[in-house]
Amino acid sequence: xxxxAGSRPDGTRPPTxxxxxxxxxxxxxxRESVPRGAGKAGKVPFRVRWGRDRALVLMTLPVxxxxxIFNYVPLLGNLVAFQDYxxxxxxxxxxxxxxxxxxxxxxxSRMLDDxxxxxxxxxxxxLFALQLVLFFPVPIALxxxxxxxxxxxxxxVAQAIMYLPHFFSWVLVVTVFQxxxxxxxxxxxxxxxxxxxxxxxxxxxxxxxxxxxxQAVWKDAGWGIIVFLAALSAVSTDxxxxxxxDGAGRWRRxxxxxxxxxxxxxxxxxxxxxxxxxxxxxxQFLLQRDAVGAGASEVLDTYVWNMGIxxxxxxxxxxxxxxxxxxGVCLVLGANKFAHLLGEQGVYKK
Numbered sequence: 001x002x003x004x005a006g007s008r009p010d011g012t013r014p015p016t017x018x019x020x021x022x023x024x025x026x027x028x029x030x031r032e033s034v035p036r037g038a039g040k041a042g043k044v045p046f047r048v049r050w051g052r053d054r055a056l057v058l059m060t061l062p063v064x065x066x067x068x069i070f071n072y073v074p075l076l077g078n079l080v081a082f083q084d085y086x087x088x089x090x091x092x093x094x095x096x097x098x099x100x101x102x103x104x105x106x107x108x109s110r111m112l113d114d115x116x117x118x119x120x121x122x123x124x125x126x127l128f129a130l131q132l133v134l135f136f137p138v139p140i141a142l143x144x145x146x147x148x149x150x151x152x153x154x155x156x157v158a159q160a161i162m163y164l165p166h167f168f169s170w171v172l173v174v175t176v177f178q179x180x181x182x183x184x185x186x187x188x189x190x191x192x193x194x195x196x197x198x199x200x201x202x203x204x205x206x207x208x209x210x211x212x213x214x215q216a217v218w219k220d221a222g223w224g225i226i227v228f229l230a231a232l233s234a235v236s237t238d239x240x241x242x243x244x245x246d247g248a249g250r251w252r253r254x255x256x257x258x259x260x261x262x263x264x265x266x267x268x269x270x271x272x273x274x275x276x277x278x279x280x281x282x283x284q285f286l287l288q289r290d291a292v293g294a295g296a297s298e299v300l301d302t303y304v305w306n307m308g309i310x311x312x313x314x315x316x317x318x319x320x321x322x323x324x325x326x327x328g329v330c331l332v333l334g335a336n337k338f339a340h341l342l343g344e345q346g347v348y349k350k
Contacts, residue, residue: 081107081318107319117320119295120303121278127209127299128277135217136273139224140266144258146225147232148250162222170283173219177211178202202288205296212284227265235261267344275332278324300324 050057079097082104089099111117142162149155165173179185183200192198201207235257243253282301289297298306300320308317332347339346 078318078322080315081322083315085315085318087314103315107316108323110316111319111323116298117303120298120300123209123296124278124280124299127212127280130209131213131216131280132273134213135221136270138217138221140228140262142221143225143228143232143262144254146229147258159222159225162225164222165219166223168219170219170287173215174284174287177215181211203291205292208288208292208296212281212288215284216281227269228262231262231265232258264344267339267342267346271332271335271339271346274335275328277331278328 077097080100082102083097083100084103084106085097085100087093087096090096146155146158146162149158168176180187181201182188183198183203185202188198188200201211204211239257240253243257248256278300280299280301282299282305285297285299285302286305289302304317304321304324307313307320336346336348
């Protein structure tokens with residue numbers, strides 16, 4: 001009797017093993033890895049997530065408490081924008097809110113008819129546009145320059161020198177500029193000693209917007225390059241080597257490798273800067289108000305201060321601040337939408 005391959009002497013075949021498909025094995029492995037009690041969508045239960053992330057949550061809790069107390073609780077004070085608020089209507093300023101009369105949108109109508117408000121708005125927008133053009137690109141350029149320095153010691157010294165002015169107060173910054181560009185400053189005195197007429201840039205109202213931009217660049221540009229240097233450190237050196245092997249020079253490598261790596265960070269910071277367009281500064285302008293006059297130095301922040309704190313018109317100042325905040329939120333949303341159209345993530349994803 002002849003036997004076929006794989007058959008037994010009695011003519012029967014042995015049982016064959018069932019081989020499961022790879023997809024079934026992978027699915028079973030995933031099911032086993034999901035914690036017991038997870039939902040159908042594979043969500044991790046709150047109990048598991050709390051045990052895993054408890055330390056991180058406890059570390060962020062003090063920050064959340066401070067944020068709520070100093071950033072969100074004061075928002076309730078915007079109610080006075082719809083009142084004729086009188087802080088002496090009750091025993092304290094908080095309960096006085098419930099005893100002050102409601103006037104609706106009267107404060108907002110008054111704001112639209114106030115020429116001083118429009119003058120402060122104009123100065124704010126002009127200063128924002130000027131700082132966006134002259135100040136925003138400076139940290140990017142400085143980051144590219146520092147990143148091109150090969151010697152670590154030289155790079156560290158350059159970073160320290162550029163970071164240092166950020167820790168100066170605006171009082172010290174204005175004083176330094178006064179000693180250099182003021183009427184009794186070093187430059188003016190040197191020119192007078194050599195027979196030239198002196199000058200005083202610190203009291204020139206026409207040049208004030210350029211002066212405050214220069215002060216902002218000197219104070220904060222060095223600090224702003226930290227974010228860009230962090231983005232540059234994440235760029236793989238293989239990209240630069242591949243571009244160099246393809247014949248790209250230094251400028252071509254910067255244009256095709258470095259700047260594309262910085263583009264998401266630039267888009268994010270630009271969105272945040274546009275959202276902060278109506279907050280160009282307070283202390284810097286308040287310190288130099290008397291030197292150049294209110295016509296050149298009055299911005300929305302100083303306008304709110306003068307109307308609310310100095311003049312005691314709390315309801316009107318709250319109305320101006322509320323409009324300023326709403327416009328800022330709209331600018332953030334609009335700029336973030338524009339970033340999405342350009343293919344960038346912006347502040348949040350689509």
